[in-house]
Amino acid sequence: MWEKVWNHEKIAYGGDYNPEQWPEETWEEDMRLLKLAHIDILTLNVFSWAALQPSEDTYNFEKLDKIMELAKKHGMKVCLATSTAAHPAWMARKYPEVLRTDFHGVKHKFGARHNSCPNSDVYRKYSVRLAEKLAERYKDYGNIVAWHISNEYGGECYCENCENAFRGWLQKRYGTLEKLNRAWNTSFWGHTIYDWEDIVLPDQRSEHIDEDRTVAQAISIDYRRFNSDSIMECFQLEYDAVKKITPNIPVTTNLMGAYKPLDYMKWGKYMDFISWDNYPSNEDSISKTAMNHDLMRGVGDNKPFVLMEQTPSQQNWQPFNALKRPGVMRLWSYQAVAHGSDAVMFFQMKRSIGSCEKYHGAVISHAGHENTRVFRECTELGAELEKLGGEILGSTVPAETAILFDWENWWAVEYSAGPNVDLRYHDEVLNYYAALHNQNIPVDMISEEADLSKYKLVIAPVMYMTKPGVDERIRVFVENGGTFVTTFFSGYVDESDLVILGGYPGRLRDILGIWVEEIDSLPEHKKNSFFYQGQEYDAKLLCDIMHLEGAESLAEYQQDFYANTPVLTRNSFGRGQAYYVGTRSDKAFYQKLLEDICTEQQIYPVLKTPKGVEAVKRVRGQEQYLFLLNHEEDRVQVNVEESAQDLLTGKEYQKGERVVLPAKGVAILKGCLS
Numbered sequence: 001m002w003e004k005v006w007n008h009e010k011i012a013y014g015g016d017y018n019p020e021q022w023p024e025e026t027w028e029e030d031m032r033l034l035k036l037a038h039i040d041i042l043t044l045n046v047f048s049w050a051a052l053q054p055s056e057d058t059y060n061f062e063k064l065d066k067i068m069e070l071a072k073k074h075g076m077k078v079c080l081a082t083s084t085a086a087h088p089a090w091m092a093r094k095y096p097e098v099l100r101t102d103f104h105g106v107k108h109k110f111g112a113r114h115n116s117c118p119n120s121d122v123y124r125k126y127s128v129r130l131a132e133k134l135a136e137r138y139k140d141y142g143n144i145v146a147w148h149i150s151n152e153y154g155g156e157c158y159c160e161n162c163e164n165a166f167r168g169w170l171q172k173r174y175g176t177l178e179k180l181n182r183a184w185n186t187s188f189w190g191h192t193i194y195d196w197e198d199i200v201l202p203d204q205r206s207e208h209i210d211e212d213r214t215v216a217q218a219i220s221i222d223y224r225r226f227n228s229d230s231i232m233e234c235f236q237l238e239y240d241a242v243k244k245i246t247p248n249i250p251v252t253t254n255l256m257g258a259y260k261p262l263d264y265m266k267w268g269k270y271m272d273f274i275s276w277d278n279y280p281s282n283e284d285s286i287s288k289t290a291m292n293h294d295l296m297r298g299v300g301d302n303k304p305f306v307l308m309e310q311t312p313s314q315q316n317w318q319p320f321n322a323l324k325r326p327g328v329m330r331l332w333s334y335q336a337v338a339h340g341s342d343a344v345m346f347f348q349m350k351r352s353i354g355s356c357e358k359y360h361g362a363v364i365s366h367a368g369h370e371n372t373r374v375f376r377e378c379t380e381l382g383a384e385l386e387k388l389g390g391e392i393l394g395s396t397v398p399a400e401t402a403i404l405f406d407w408e409n410w411w412a413v414e415y416s417a418g419p420n421v422d423l424r425y426h427d428e429v430l431n432y433y434a435a436l437h438n439q440n441i442p443v444d445m446i447s448e449e450a451d452l453s454k455y456k457l458v459i460a461p462v463m464y465m466t467k468p469g470v471d472e473r474i475r476v477f478v479e480n481g482g483t484f485v486t487t488f489f490s491g492y493v494d495e496s497d498l499v500i501l502g503g504y505p506g507r508l509r510d511i512l513g514i515w516v517e518e519i520d521s522l523p524e525h526k527k528n529s530f531f532y533q534g535q536e537y538d539a540k541l542l543c544d545i546m547h548l549e550g551a552e553s554l555a556e557y558q559q560d561f562y563a564n565t566p567v568l569t570r571n572s573f574g575r576g577q578a579y580y581v582g583t584r585s586d587k588a589f590y591q592k593l594l595e596d597i598c599t600e601q602q603i604y605p606v607l608k609t610p611k612g613v614e615a616v617k618r619v620r621g622q623e624q625y626l627f628l629l630n631h632e633e634d635r636v637q638v639n640v641e642e643s644a645q646d647l648l649t650g651k652e653y654q655k656g657e658r659v660v661l662p663a664k665g666v667a668i669l670k671g672c673l674s
């Protein structure tokens with residue numbers, strides 16, 4: 001479906017355009033500029049609800065008609081948003097129930113955006129109606145390549161609507177109060193729920209100490225599931241509304257990478273294709289951004305994925321909104337493409353004159369002409385993408401290694417009272433991802449439901465929550481010859497955050513061949529250490545004290561009362577093996593461990609490159625595209641292993657020849673799979 005409807009002649013290039021903020025006389029000049037920059041797709045109508053529906057009974061599409069015609073006349077494809085991420089003032093005035101109540105119990109007034117209660121019937125009714133009206137109106141327009149439902153769904157609501165809906169959601173999940181009481185362990189601190197009406201939302205007024213700390217993990221985790229589902233239902237309702245009228249137009253909503261409040265693994269199932277907004281700061285590591293791309297690709301489980309937003313230069317909402325240095329916008333755009341994106345899109349086409357995004361980067365600056373650095377860089381990239389044509393589209397990013405990433409686990413790990421406040425799930429995952437990424441070993445970020453059989457190596461850092469069936473799938477994977485790696489604080493609890501009795505890591509114990517008796521928690525300034533392959537590495541944050549039950553010890557602690565006990569183990573299980581890393585260590589250790597495992601399992605890097613040069617491969621049939629991305633400030637040389645042609649320069653390379661990449665430079669080498 002994707003290839004039929006998306007602008008599939010080439011990598012789509014464009015982004016959010018808000019002409020409604022400008023006098024009509026300026027639009028033609030915008031078009032001239034955007035065409036000059038080779039822009040070919042516009043995301044329209046992202047925040048226009050107030051204009052489209054000025055009162056409860058009136059709709060007015062006149063201006064949008066004109067904008068849609070303008071786009072078409074100038075050969076731009078349209079990614080049409082449904083405008084439902086900010087409700088109009090009349091709605092808040094007439095139906096205050098659409099307003100959200102925050103974590104502190106404060107009922108909000110009209111203002112800002114992402115401001116609607118996801119369980120408000122009024123919001124749902126009118127958002128769906130607007131989506132329907134848009135689909136009806138533009139179904140024969142012929143130029144819409146995607147629906148963009150709402151915008152960056154997120155946040156949470158603690159209003160009475162939501163409280164009621166939560167009770168209903170729990171009734172569906174548990175059926176009886178007996179089951180709910182058991183799952184919530186309500187015999188602790190006299191929390192017994194006698195009546196569904198006793199249930200209140202877990203917030204500052206009830207179970208929470210602050211946003212991150214709760215006394216009732218099971219309730220707070222259920223609230224997160226519920227909130228993610230509630231917001232997802234809003235998406236689904238609009239999805240269905242546009243789909244029934246325009247069944248051939250693919251539907252998406254723009255996700256936000258590793259955004260904790262929404263379980264994107266679940267969301268991905270209901271999206272036709274994944275799109276996401278990439279806003280790294282200049283301080284973020286390249287691996288972090290790469291992991292986000294791979295995570296978004298993983299959320300779609302092989303659905304197409306696109307970069308819906310990035311800034312051409314700076315942002316407005318970070319504490320320090322540094323400019324993207326010359327070449328960086330291009331480099332990061334190709335990084336997205338390398339990791340699977342079939343589009344390069346921006347927020348925004350043109351800087352507004354007022355409100356909080358007026359200093360956010362844009363293709364067209366406040367100067368209003370083409371003679372700016374940013375405009376030139378956008379134009380150069382646009383020309384290049386045009387030249388690339390449809391070459392890369394639809395090719396995939398193959399990987400033999402996967403990391404399990406699970407939102408519910410994330411919530412559970414970070415709600416846990418103890419063992420260590422510095423434990424952050426995403427950071428632990430990133431440690432493993434970065435070790436692989438730094439070696440150019442491709443990684444799929446996958447859900448716990450994904451098919452494991454296609455991987456040689458599966459890593460599950462801090463898999464604290466083991467949901468039913470997951471251990472069995474890992475068991476089968478290892479029995480059949482797979483290599484599994486997990487870490488401290490894994491296998492502790494079930495899906496209700498109830499401890500699995502009989503010793504940690506619970507259901508994973510037989511696979512790993514160990515039993516963890518205690519876990520020591522170290523403050524930041526304290527550490528233990530261990531020797532692995534003759535080298536000493538740090539043991540930090542958490543140190544498991546464990547017993548071997550069939551596994552062999554590969555390293556032991558050096559200090560403290562648990563000196564000489566195992567910290568790193570390997571267990572042979574069926575035809576495969578399972579590693580357990582009992583502590584947090586440092587980059588060098590992760591790098592070494594994973595290098596050793598990959599060598600043993602014959603998992604090869606895409607290419608060996610100098611430090612800071614990322615090599616990623618996309619593949620279609622026998623064709624392969626090797627992306628070389630130089631993130632460094634200096635010129636580098638990379639040896640190519642196969643004969644290939646650089647699609648950006650046309651230059652041909654023979655096996656063993658050197659590709660010279662300038663600072664922030666990119667090459668896309670097309671060759672054949674050997």
Ligand code: GLA
Binds near residue numbers: 151152316317
């Ligand atoms: C998000 C939103 C946009 C805009 C940008 C600014 O991605 O979707 O509407 O606010 O952030 O960075």
Ligand code: ZN
Binds near residue numbers: 158159160
């Ligand atoms: Zn609400």
